[in-house]
Amino acid sequence: MDTTDCDPRRGGSHLGERFLASQRGLEMTRDQYAYPNRRNNNLLPRDWYSVEEWEGCAWAFRNDDHTEYSDAFLLVKRDQALVNFDLSMSYFGCLDAGEFEDALEQVLSKGRTFKPIMSLPDWEGAAGCYIMVFDHYKQFYVGTTGNIRQRIKQHWSARKLFDRILFGTPYDSVFPVDELRPLDTTRLYAARSRNPFSMEERVEKAADRRFCLNRMAGGEPTPLMVALTILDPRSRPLVPGVAPMTSEEYQRALTGVHDVVASAVALPPADAGEALASMDMGIRAVTLSSGELGFWSRRDEVGRAVVRGDLDTVRYSAFLEALGEHVVWPKADMQRNSVEG
Helix, strand or coil: CCCEEEECCCEEEECCEEEECCCCCCCCCHHHCCCCCCECCCCCCHHHCCHHHHHHCHHHECCCCCCEECHHHHHHHHHHHHHHHHHHHHHHHHCCHHHHHHHHHHHHHHHCCCEECCCHHHHCCCCEEEEEEEHHHCEEEEEEECCHHHHHHHHHHCCCCHHHCCCCCCCCECCCHHHCCHHHCCEEEEEECCCHHHHHHHHHHCCCHHHECCCCCCCCCCHHHHHHHHHCCCECCCCCCCEEECHHHHHHHHHHHHHHHHHHCCCCHHHHHHHHHCCCCCCEEEECCCCCEEEECHHHHHHHHHHHCCCCHHHHHHHHHHCCCCCCCCHHHCCCCCCCC
């Protein structure tokens, strides 16, 4: 049954809810993804940091108390998020639709009482477990709440906090469900429950990780569970089959990037951006001296030059634009005439 009568540009109804036209749109788009915000949502008490730790992350902030992110942080982190976006879209596109349906049926069977939601207002005030399905991306998300209708609407209206868009590295971070928009949710299932955490744990545990957007295990989020998840975040292999690079080749490539950066700082911004963007930006599988395998690209290393202070944000912005990216600033910064140098 089709429960959508909604134009992504003009609004309408979807799963029983009415939507007005939105600047963000009612479907996710790359240009609206990872919208930057200067607020630091991860700040811990100052005395939890050593002097070295505090000074080591000073590049990321534009004030002494580390509550507002710098231009450098916004640019580097959004670029990392967009790399993860592109890799995630490629990953979704390679998944098998039949296997996705089988995985969804598997989690639905663990709940037993899951019902398809045709009209979300019918679930106002209902406590329980829910499953959001994103057929276009062959993904689903399992959640629990005291009010199913309001929680789903929160997902639809929220943005993932900018400094939590990535949960791991750009090469393995699980895509954030709160960046998806109302029309991306093609199906909903829910089950009323007096003990929704237990149901969520059972259902989420049965999920095939290839198709599941949950970043944490199901069940009640105890402090220990949260701490363990932060220390060892869930990940997924987003870059299979990339060209390998030996440790020696990696060191030569690093030196080459550093040389181009050193030359670029003496050039006008537009020329510097073109010079930096002319390098091969392909992702490589690097065997480190420790024997571990990691992923790296020259694009990463140009970003690290900004972190180290070897490259200013004006030339880094020009580099991103030369790659075809559109540099976006927080709304509060829209009247600015220039960026930090």
